[in-house]
Amino acid sequence: MFDWQDLYVFSVLARTQSLSAAARELQVEHATVGRRLDALEKALGLRLVDRLPRSRPLTEDGRALSRILEAMPGIASEVQQLSRVASIDVAGTVKVSAPPSLAIHTLAPRMAELRRQHPRLNVELLPSLSLAALDKGEADIALRTVRPEEDALVRRKVGVVRFALYASAAFAEQPAEQWTFIGYDASRDHLPQQAWLHQIRRHRPVVFAASDLMSQQMAARSGLGAVVLPTTVGDGDPALRRLTVDSEGPARDLWLTVYPDLRRSPSVKAVMDFLVECVHSEPRLRT
Incomplete structure (x- = not known):
């Protein structure tokens, strides 16, 4: 050649x-x-x-x-x-991986703003608790509550996800010793919020488990039990009340991650700036 x-x-x-x-x-x-x-x-x-x-x-x-x-x-x-x-045009599709609660309650409601700013830019939002493999193209940008360890990635701490215990108003009137709990299944016991749930419930039972947070939230709204939720979710739900317990809920750093080559793309940069703005506009996520 x-x-x-x-x-x-x-x-x-x-x-x-x-x-x-x-x-x-x-x-x-x-x-x-x-x-x-x-x-x-x-x-x-x-x-x-x-x-x-x-x-x-x-x-x-x-x-x-x-x-x-x-x-x-x-x-x-x-x-x-x-x-x-x-080099100046913001267009095309950018894939963003984020925790489901963040994607649903913080990012998705503001996507119209990004579209108005950049009419030729599309975002593919991928809500998942799993870590998207950026090196395999599963996502272009990731928001993670686990600090990325890959040396090749550009990482930036942009916020903090805090957790608290919530239940319906009727459930909250019950004596604490009678409380039942809602959580993830055993495969998620490694999560700090799940570990905290087990710590505060002590001998009291988990009566419902679900792999997604929205199902847990809906079950808690029905009065089934108390559930650990991000404060951005629980505080914003009028059907739930924050419960007082003897220890403070965990807080998980929120990391924005991307590969350096993609970071130079005007479209990726525009989406990154938008994600940071979304996080910083939510008081409960601020560091």
């Missing part, structure tokens, strides 16, 4: 009809033009110029190649124009 730079050097030589003129335009030494020409001829298996004492006229193959390359300056100009447009 030939080197595209060698091809470009030949196109300049063919146009200027002079080794010295080509060298001046390219701002390189004569010898560099000669080496590039030799490398291209070797790669193509063609003799492109006749090496005369004072000139380098094109051979028949050289002239044929020169005609093919006449469009090269135009192509280069189009590529540069594309680069300039891409």
